[in-house]
Amino acid sequence: MENIEIEYKVMINKDDYYRIISSLDEYKAFEQVNYYYDTLNNDLKKNNLSFRIRHILNDNTYLMTIKEKLSEGRKEYEFYLKDNNPLNINKETKDFLSKRNIDYKELHIIGELKTLRYEIKMNNCLLCFDKNNYYNNEDYEVECEASSMLIAKKNLCEYLDNYHIKYTQSQKSKQKRAIENKIWYNKSTSQ
Numbered sequence: 097m098e099n100i101e102i103e104y105k106v107m108i109n110k111d112d113y114y115r116i117i118s119s120l121d122e123y124k125a126f127e128q129v130n131y132y133y134d135t136l137n138n139d140l141k142k143n144n145l146s147f148r149i150r151h152i153l154n155d156n157t158y159l160m161t162i163k164e165k166l167s168e169g170r171k172e173y174e175f176y177l178k179d180n181n182p183l184n185i186n187k188e189t190k191d192f193l194s195k196r197n198i199d200y201k202e203l204h205i206i207g208e209l210k211t212l213r214y215e216i217k218m219n220n221c222l223l224c225f226d227k228n229n230y231y232n233n234e235d236y237e238v239e240c241e242a243s244s245m246l247i248a249k250k251n252l253c254e255y256l257d258n259y260h261i262k263y264t265q266s267q268k269s270k271q272k273r274a275i276e277n278k279i280w281y282n283k284s285t286s287q
Contacts, residue, residue, distance in 0.1 A: 102169035104248035105239040105266035112261045113236035116225055117214055119259075124215045126154040131180055132209075132271045135202040143196045146271055147203065149180050160185060162192065168245055207274035221251045228270060231277040237266060 108116075133147040134140045140147050144165045151158050158177040163170040173192060177184050182203040193200050209230040216223050222241040228234065240252035256263050268276070 097174045099172050099174070100166070100169050101163070101172045101241065102243065102245055102248060103239045103241045104245060104252050105237055106252060106256065106263035107266050108236050108238055108256070108261055108263050110234075110236055112259065112263075113225065113227060116238075116259060116261075120214060120216060120225075122216065125213065126152060127210065127212050128152045129208060129210045130270060130274070131205050132207040132274060133182055133203040134206050135198065136204070137202075139196075139198045139202075143198065145196070145198075146269075147182070148271065149177060149182065151180055160189065162189065207271065207278045209270050209274040211270075218255065219251050221248065223252065223255060226270075228273075230274045233273075233277050235273070237270070238263070239266075 129151045131149045131151070133149070146161075146163045148161045148163075149158055150161065158180055160175050160177050160182070162173045164173075173189065175186055175189060182200055185200055190200055207230070209228055211229075212227040214225040220242070224239045224241070226237045226239070228237060238252060238256065240248040240255075242248035242251060253263075
């Protein structure tokens with residue numbers, strides 16, 4: 097499946113996160129673990145791609161996603177897998193990577209992040225409230241998926257303003273935060 101992902105993300109503090117969660121009436125909640133992959137030579141990163149396998153714990157499913165940067169948003173290629181093993185990707189994904197001179201057999205985990213997510217629909221948008229845990233870190237993020245960045249930003253900011261919540265735009269993706277903290281965590285635990 098191929099689609100365009102456009103989302104605006106902000107960081108909030110723990111108290112505000114729980115204040116929002118406690119006020120939600122109807123929502124979908126689930127836990128997921130994102131496993132981020134690349135080759136030893138960072139071939140995906142060099143091609144402006146990211147590769148993730150998401151294990152959705154509630155229903156024990158695995159969703160592989162390749163994201164490709166666009167001028168606005170990201171093109172996503174998604175397929176379900178039977179497990180967290182990039183060797184089990186489908187032929188279409190193998191061909192996609194091969195055209196970019198990326199050997200799927202060289203993919204290895206470069207970071208992981210566990211999320212407790214609450215989702216609600218609002219004004220033709222999807223709002224996600226995330227509590228993220230990775231390498232002794234915890235943070236709270238809200239994202240709004242919409243048809244344009246302008247709509248996503250407007251709806252998310254208006255929603256948070258209703259709660260009088262201070263927020264900052266997320267400067268780093270979940271993947272980048274997980275990878276950077278894995279490097280720091282590995283250095284600190286090896287000393």
